[in-house]
Amino acid sequence: MPPVAIEKMMYVNVVGFAEHLDATIAKCVDSGAFHIEDASKTVEEDINKQKIVQKLDSKNPYKDILKNLLTIHFGEGFNLHQTTVSEEVQNMTVDEMDWYINFVAEQLLDINNNRFECRQIIEDKGLVLELLEHLNKMPIKLEKLFGMKNIHIRFGKLPLDSVPKLEFYDSELFEFVGYDRDTSYQWGVYFVPNEYSARVDKIFNSLYFERIYIPPEVHLKPDEEIKKLEKQINEAYEHFEFLTRARTDFNESVFEKINHIYCRLKTLYDNYNLRTKAVFIKNNFYLVGFVPMSDIGNLSKALEDIPSVEIIVRAPQKDDVFRPPVKLRNNKFSAPFAMFVEMYGLPTYGGFNPTNFVAITYTLLFGIMFGDLGQGLVIALLGALLHKITKNEFGAILLRIGLSSAVFGFLFGSVFGFEEALDPIYERIGISFLPIRVMHYTTEILGTAIGIGVIIILITIIFNIVQKLKRRNLEEAIFGNNGIIGFIFFASLLAGLVAPIIFNVNLWSYPYVFGLIILPVVLMFFREPLGCVFKGKKFEMHTGIGDFIATNFFEVFEFLLGYATNTLSFVRIGGFVFSHAGMMTVVMLLAEMANNASPLVVILGNIFVMGMEGLIVGIQVLRLEFYEVFSRFYEADGSNFTPVKVKYDATIE
């Protein structure tokens, strides 16, 4: 019987002549349904011992040409991306593609080099300009300063860390004059006699002084030179812009073809890398992997075109080297919630897909905890827009939980915090018990919250029992705290507590207590030996009797505590119902105080509550799912189904 809501996988062997490997891999990649495994792991011993089996380990012939393409700098707005390769490019040989790439690379290199030179000019002159701006008010011509025969001057900037170290060189013949400071540097100039300049230059070099060379053509007064430099910088900038436009024009003429070549080369490159997953026995290749049962037909049909290739399909076995990967199959309502399940971990193949359960419980609990008709509809609308525009699954989740909030908001009579806005509707419908005024029914709401929690816990225990029985794990299925005995204990305890209150019936008789409360606890205590008895095995105590008693005592204590804490954890559902109502009450009070600004306060208050409380409630419900729900039955050690495909990114190994 195939596992419910988990795609059934088939274990696939593909065999053929070595020369047909590349074509086979290409078909497997195109199918989008082949999860490849390393075939050498199935024949590891043979590879080491007999050496009739070989793994392919050669350099990818497309690596260098692809690398060449990826290092081309196109500039902004031209990003290589996935696209359908044109027939023209499909028919190009590798040499032809290489030639075209080199042609484009050379042209762009030329333009980019010229742009780089312009930028260098702008930066170098910019530095000089920055320096001269600090000396703006100096009335001396620079040629006079640099024309000094016996003194050399050096402009530049000294890292702040080096400034205190100047004190160490007090005995040296130089004078450093700082004229400006920023967060990292002291800008300044030092004067040194000619005969000491080499020595002092070395000192400043060791202090990481960054010298700014004033070009020889800069010789007037600083304010005059500033005007000249500004003009030169503007001219360089205009040339830079011209080159940028030229590059854009060139890119527009070649980019489409280059992009097609990229896609083709990336396909060839990635497909070639997959060859390392194959093994070779004499002249035959051997590939293994998993394919969803629903896609087997398509793959077989695609591989029919390749002579010599045979595909052998069977169901996965327990003793296979590889575990089948997991692909979840969900309905339209629950599909977006797969995101939460995957966050926790994928179920084991053959296990239980909890997505449906998460979808229902998450939607329900969020709706109850965030019940407001208006806010719910706003969230639903935002979610719908988000999903439509960005295709983000989170948007689809917002749509569902928003509508659920709206439903419960209708029941609670709350519309954007206005508790009486729906009263006329209820009167017209004629339902006397609506709306449910949450603040008037605190005990009932808290009781209902616990009731919901109890139902959820009991359902999860049933899930666990079913799964464990399927796996023939009788110890856990029957005697575990999430097994049949645990179910009986928990249900009986709750029935005993609730019956007197609701039905005025006292269930606490001796047979009831002994048979349904004490006996299950004792059976849980002895679950290990009892499990062995059921399996027909002999129970072996690996530790002493004292350790056995102590360990099981504390484990059972933990189970009992777990029942209590997990149940009470659901009280937060009621808590958040009250907190939502309470927060909107505060918003309304502030609106009353604001008089004329009250519409604005109501709007801002609603936005704030939707944002903050929505986030908190979302996280709290997720916490309930992960901790109270999943911990009881969910085993998440499945691996993801990842069919081989070409990765259209800019990285190559």
Added chain:
Amino acid sequence: MRQSVNFVPKKFIQNATVAKIHTYFGKRLTEEDYKTLTAMKNIGEVADYLKKNTHYSPIFTDVEPASVHRGTVETLLRKYHFEKGIEWCNFQHVDKEPFYRFHYVLREINEILNSLMNLNAGVPDEYIRSLPSYLIKKSSFDLLQLPKIKDFNQLLGVLQDTPYYNLLSDVPFINGKINFNICENRLRSYYTSRILEIVTHDFKGSAQSKLFQIIKSQIDLINVINIYRMKTYFHMAEDEIRELLLPASGRISKAIENELINAPDTEAFMKTLSKTIYGTGLDEATDASSIYFERNLTQLRVDNARHALFASNSAAVSFYSALFLFEIELKNLITILECIRYKKTSAYIESLLITI
């Protein structure tokens, strides 16, 4: 505002420091960052990348990547690392507590040793180049006097009013040079003993036990690395090695320590090491004769520190672990800068890096 802090329980104050440190740790450099950095061709590109893409961007605000010195970049990175430690301490005013001043002592020790190295090399004034100016005001002695010393006595004179004076005053000379190994061992042993004393005195309960655990495991691994180095590169005698080990130990018993010291070859060394908890943390393929053996051991130190950072909600443990981890990140960046200067391949550079 200051007054209200006094009414807040210490536990909550420290929780804020832990949260701050954890948040900062989240900004550490990733493997992608390292991959990009190691492929760069010059210092300017590295500075530009750090400026635009990492948590180091504030220190490069006024730096011109195209013209910056390698030394300036290194200095800025070291200063940032140092100031980060101070920032964490100042955040919730724990800077006055003795434990949170350990990183000053460590840096002072490093500077004394740098100065000693230059002195032994005959160029004591060269120390001025590496002297970190950001430490001048925080140091317990006049750092600026160190480049001016001409001999060991003058060094002792600078350290006159510090605990370092007594530690170094009777260190013997070898061939006219001060015995650097003994100086280093005494200073680092002092640091180790001092920090363990502070932990014993100022901490209790799980914070104390976690601090002991992390500090002593670091000491263990430092000793293992040093035993390895002294045997492999310097072929030192067993007694000499024993003298130069740090005094405290964590999970390596004296018997195991002796076995490591007496190991006749790398195979025996690895066999003994595999008996310890640290040996089980090493990759199965680790080979003591490999050039990456020390790197693998350092990786173990990093793994221990990272585990301590996440497993504890003590501010002291978080502070100690995070400082160490970011010290490694700093070393990674300096390695990258130096390797780029010497035109090493990115594959080679990556093999030297340690991920935190």
